[in-house]
Amino acid sequence: MSVNLEKQTPIYIYYGFAFLLLWEWLRPLQDFTETGNTFVFVIFIGLSFLFISIKSRWYVAVSVKIFYLLFVLHLLFFEGSFFNPAWLAIFIGDIIDNAALMLDASWMDITSPFRTLLFFILLWLLVYLINYWIIFQKRIMFFFIITLVYITVLDTFTEYDASFAIVRIVVIGFVLIGLLYLERLKVLERIKGQSYMTLKWVLPLTALIASAALIGILAPKAEPQWPDPVPYLTAYGSSDEGPNGSVNKIGYGPNDEQLGGAFVSDNTPVFTAVTEDRHYWRVESKDLYTGKGWDVSDPEAESVLMEPDNITLPYTEEGVDTIPLTASVDIESSYRYDHIIYPAGIKSVRLPRESVIDVNPLTELAEPRLAENRGTFPPESYNVSYEFPSYKIDELRKITSNEGTPEDIASRYTQLPEELPQRVRDLAAELTSENGNHYDKAKSIESYLGGPQFTYETTDVSVPRGEEDYVDQFLFETFKGYCDNFSTSMIVLLRAADIPARWVKGYSDGAFVQNLGGNEKEYQITNNNAHSWVEVYFSGIGWVPFEPTKSFTNPYDFTFNTNSQSSTETETPEQSQPEQTPRSEENDGASQPSSKNSSSWPFNIQIGSTTFYIILSAAALILFVLYKTRLRWMPYIILHKYKHRKDDKVYDQAYVALLKQLERYGLKRLEGQTLRDYARYVDSFFDVRDMSRLTASYEKSLYRGDNSKEEWIKSMKLWENLIKRIAS
Structure with missing residues (x-):
């Protein structure tokens, strides 16, 4: 028997802690590997958890994540404009070449863009796996343990210092384990509602975790009992063997x-x-x-x-x-x-x-x-x-x-x-x-x-x-x-x-x-x-x-220059003629040798630049504003989507869309509540009778087998009025 966690505890709490736990896997990469710009992967897993927590349509989430993935790959490995399809053709060819290398087990020959793509896909799958553990299994112990093992191994056998990372993981993991155990307990004991019980559980859990973490930080530590293995595992260079065969x-x-x-x-x-x-x-x-x-x-x-x-x-x-x-x-x-x-x-x-x-x-x-x-x-x-x-x-x-x-x-x-x-x-x-x-x-x-x-x-x-x-x-x-x-x-x-x-x-x-x-x-x-x-x-x-x-x-x-001609092309005299046009001194400045497409990108958007962070912050702000104001603009999209349709399936789809909008507005339908009871509840809130009349028409077309198309045409105005009320 499973339980819907959204009805017990706000789902974003679980996803927030799961995001922090997965983030710990990315933190060390920039220190002991050649991986750079790890924050682009952090943003990706953040987007993935965000779309799951707001229950976004799958095609919206997939589209945004694919766009972000391609944008990052272009920014890291390719030159020229993102909207120039030439780089995408090169990248697709690179994927095909690397697929052949994988079939030949030539793992060391795989290129950096393809490795980055595979890493994005791995993170994508990990997010959905964690979602399954949290929502359906209501367990996170396995992922918590392997995270601890991963960090402690790095701390032992590499030069990564995981002192504070281990504390963070323990705190995050214990919070998740405690909350999910409470959800399983509620299912086992058939407990519904009773928010005071959650509070009585969370307060001592928080105190226990905080006390344990504080004691662990302040308690005296014993000295290491065996030598540091890092020097024996990270040797890179060489030295001569002495004339007598000695080791240097x-x-x-x-x-x-x-x-x-x-x-x-x-x-x-x-x-x-x-x-x-x-x-x-x-x-x-x-x-x-x-x-x-x-x-x-x-x-x-x-x-x-x-x-x-x-x-x-x-x-x-x-x-x-x-x-x-x-x-x-x-x-x-x-x-x-x-x-x-x-x-x-x-x-x-x-x-x-x-x-x-x-x-x-x-x-x-x-x-x-x-x-x-x-x-x-x-x-x-x-x-x-x-x-x-x-x-x-x-x-x-x-x-x-x-x-x-x-x-x-x-x-x-x-x-x-x-x-x-x-x-x-x-x-x-x-x-x-x-x-x-x-x-x-x-x-x-x-x-x-x-x-x-x-x-x-x-x-x-x-x-x-x-x-x-x-x-x-x-x-x-x-x-x-x-x-x-x-x-x-x-x-x-x-x-x-x-x-x-x-x-x-x-x-x-x-x-x-x-x-x-x-x-x-x-x-x-x-x-x-x-x-x-x-x-x-x-x-x-x-x-x-x-x-x-x-x-x-x-x-x-090493990057591809998508603005340059292929090496197999031969430049004709007509093609080279424009280069003979004299340029003014102001065009011969420091920016002139750049291979970037200046007409498409008149500013620097390299990762790590100020402009990149400004664009990233602006995009995050726009997404936040759109999410917070969705009740104002989303109804008009729904109106445009269904108002002019006259097919037999439109009534059912439009009515379900209305129910979802009412739930977003705050008029949530209770478990076991009939459509008619819910319609009376909505009408009492708006002081109208539109929802009851619309519901009667909907049930007539749904259960009596009446012509759904004709019922929709007659009741479309009622549906439109309710949608507009939500947006007002």
């Missing part, structure tokens, strides 16, 4: 001549960064692959001295979309190197001492030097300004050769040792044979390394001996390793396909610490975050990062 600690080291071997994790802090976006932190790059590791092709290259406010490291070409950002870096005093740790696209650095920057032109290792004696010094705390790049997949796919690539880059970054085994070159040819451009070739290699045959491993990692090649050993024999194995293998395969690529080492984005207001977030980077990755050179675009290491996600933005 993870962390940055300048010598990469012999790669391979095991390492143990080290959670020693390296630096703290405050920045607006997650990204990797560069230290240096290497260009010479030796078959055993990495070296520099010209160790005697003369350093270049640069002013701190004008650092000219070539990273992206003109025309690539970038966002100007700043970050502050605070390096630990125990760090034993004097180099600057910086993001890609660095433009300037503000150091605590007057100095110049000594930059190696090959490795791009940057060290601050005192102007007087040229000696290096630890940079300690400093601020950097940089241009955060965003890459257009359409533009990358236009690069099909090294034409236009500087000769020194083309020769230096396609170097391979003559002793490289032929099967490595054959594998590169096989992986890229079906691709006509450099981007798809790089993605093909990246996807191959993310396949199920390769395993991320930090302890049982071989070191090539004798004539063994480091990459050949990984690709054809061991199939397991860490970031150095994956990144080096991708670069060698790219170079074998005549695509310039370089090996970059530094640190991954680190662990989230706290929000500092606005868009600024604080991250802590430790030795465990030592990492290496791949940068590929695209003519006319510059260096583009790729991430082949399993369990890692590329932190840089």
